[in-house]
Amino acid sequence: MTEDDLATRKMQFLYALRSRGVTDRTVLQAMEEIDRGPFIRGLFAERAYEDMPLPIACGQTISQPSVVGLMTQALQVTPRDKVLEVGTGSGYQAAILAKIARRVYTIDRHRRLVREARAIFEELDLHTITAITSDGSHGLPDQAPFDRIIVTAAAEDPPGPLLAQLKVGGIMVVPVGQSDTVQSLIRVRKLETGYEYDELREVRFVPLLEGLGKE
Template identity: 75%
Template sequence: MQFLFALRSKGVTDARVLTAMEKVDRAAFVKGIFSERAYEDMPLPISCGQTISQPSVVGLMTQALQVQPRHKVLEIGTGSGYQAAVLSQLARRVYTVDRFKRLVTEAKAIFDAQDITNITTFTADGSFGYSEQAPFDRILLTAAAEDAPSPLLAQLRVGGIMVLPVGQSDTVQTLIRVTRTETGYDYDELRPVRFVPLLEGIGQD
């Protein structure tokens, strides 16, 4: 309950999102010396120089995405797998991509252990999205781009929503929501954030 109270105090109020986050044990996605801090509202280091986002940011991003039960979701930046696991509680299908094969392998092992069957993981350059399964109802980026990548915009269904951090440095970033309309794209600024940068290519584990 304390975990949920902390989320609510940071602005995560959507009942479905709170329920999803209650079902997903963050401790399963945090290893080693940091596991005892899994329930604190703070980012923590994971493999490959990446981080697992703080729960309140995961909650706010998920809430902004407005995922519905029939939706097909693309996540760019698997990382620990925690965000994808939360999305899996809300969507019909989640596709998650990361440039680090080690992270994808570790996340898939956790999904299998938790019997989460509606997530597809793969290693690729996430800035190009996943055209084989496009269009997507929702797209989420867990790394900061200078602008919304055009391949991802193109893979968003009309009426679909993409949530991502944008910014040209790791100190000044803004979480934005992009909604695709019949005639173009609408942009909403949500809040300041800090994420690792979105990098092109496949990472060296």
């Protein structure tokens, strides 16, 4: 692929994001700065600039870029925020968050994914991300509370341990629903008096599983 071809693909990529509802300038700028290419390897590398989910190692997927953009937009991240991501996957979502937030903690149950994501973060000089192998359903109590929490795997309900680690005034974005059906993307705001829920759109994610992966 020539440099001109790559530039054209990236321009089409950003246009596709806008046309699918990603309109927040800060989010679009972060997605322009973070190249999706390094996060996809092997057979699917040439499809990095298409708006589609793609398979990665450990039976997981890298989310469709427009869904990454819409979830980031829904999270309403500010430069003061400490963010927890549950489900590192390729590391693409965490890298985009790192361009907006003060600090990003990302956890995944697969050691291999965390190891590979760390290598890309290092390569891209993204030093505000801490990637940890852990059971994401329990969150990261040692670093709580968080201003924002994003979950990139589907739970049957917004997980209690994660809600407990959200600051009052904080926001969590999480896909909710059975793993074999269409799920709803939910935004949860933690209030002094309880929680406020917004249903954003239908999505499809891998299920949020307890325990550590085999690799």
